[in-house]
Amino acid sequence: MLRLHPQLRAGGRGCHIGAVRPAPALLAAAALTLSACSSLTPAAVALPAPLATHAPELVEGLGVGRDGSFAVGAAQGTFKRGRDRLELFDIVSWDSAKTRYEVTLADGARTEAACRGSAVEISWRVLAANVKPFSFDCEWRGAKSASMALRAPALAAGLKAERSGRFTMNGLMLEVQSLHTVQGSPLPLDAPIGYLLSHEGRPVGAIELNGTTPRLWRPDAGHALHEPVTLAALALALLWDPSDRAP
Numbered sequence: 001m002l003r004l005h006p007q008l009r010a011g012g013r014g015c016h017i018g019a020v021r022p023a024p025a026l027l028a029a030a031a032l033t034l035s036a037c038s039s040l041t042p043a044a045v046a047l048p049a050p051l052a053t054h055a056p057e058l059v060e061g062l063g064v065g066r067d068g069s070f071a072v073g074a075a076q077g078t079f080k081r082g083r084d085r086l087e088l089f090d091i092v093s094w095d096s097a098k099t100r101y102e103v104t105l106a107d108g109a110r111t112e113a114a115c116r117g118s119a120v121e122i123s124w125r126v127l128a129a130n131v132k133p134f135s136f137d138c139e140w141r142g143a144k145s146a147s148m149a150l151r152a153p154a155l156a157a158g159l160k161a162e163r164s165g166r167f168t169m170n171g172l173m174l175e176v177q178s179l180h181t182v183q184g185s186p187l188p189l190d191a192p193i194g195y196l197l198s199h200e201g202r203p204v205g206a207i208e209l210n211g212t213t214p215r216l217w218r219p220d221a222g223h224a225l226h227e228p229v230t231l232a233a234l235a236l237a238l239l240w241d242p243s244d245r246a247p
Helices: 024-038 226-238
Strands: 002-004 067-072 075-088 092-104 110-124 127-142 146-151 164-169 172-179 194-199 202-208 215-217
Touching: 067 226, 075 226, 092 127, 092 226, 110 226, 146 226, 164 226, 172 202, 172 226, 194 226, 202 226, 215 226
Parallel strands: none
Antiparallel strands: 002 127, 067 075, 075 092, 092 110, 110 127, 127 146, 146 164, 164 172, 172 194, 194 202, 202 215
């Protein structure tokens, strides 16, 4: 994938006031600007029907930390995650991400997930290319056994850091696709704002990553896809993706 170097991408996630010392007459205007920024509603992921009409659940506790505890509905768990980046002369960069979580589901079943992601990129002047496209692999062990493989395309046009793959559990398969469109905007984002989970071509779940509290859309408890969607979505919510330079 060939694209502009991240430092040359335009835009940002919030309001910004420059470091120039303001004149006294501008202090009131600056205060009003900061107040407006704090009241802005975070961008919301654009979802296909029928998910767009369903109310999401909050995944509490993930925040921005490297470890901690979380809860979603009746499920509770703990997590550890990290991301390392090694650069050589600002030309070659190696990214790696590791995620582990343990969750106790509503019926008391306990399951552990271990995930690993990696990517290698070469940058030269204003261009960057993926030598080894992003990959993300997960394994679940315990009361539930499952696996997930997520990949960036070997060749891709445009600036979107797209990812797609599959989650499998006991013969059941979910298709996973990154989401880059926000409500009210015709322009897609570079990094994923969320992921869509589909079964046999039909959207059945989604996870929105914007902000510190992910929002989860999933089938009702008792549905055959409730737990598969939950397990996959938690791994995706915990991932520190190399396309997001924040961590």
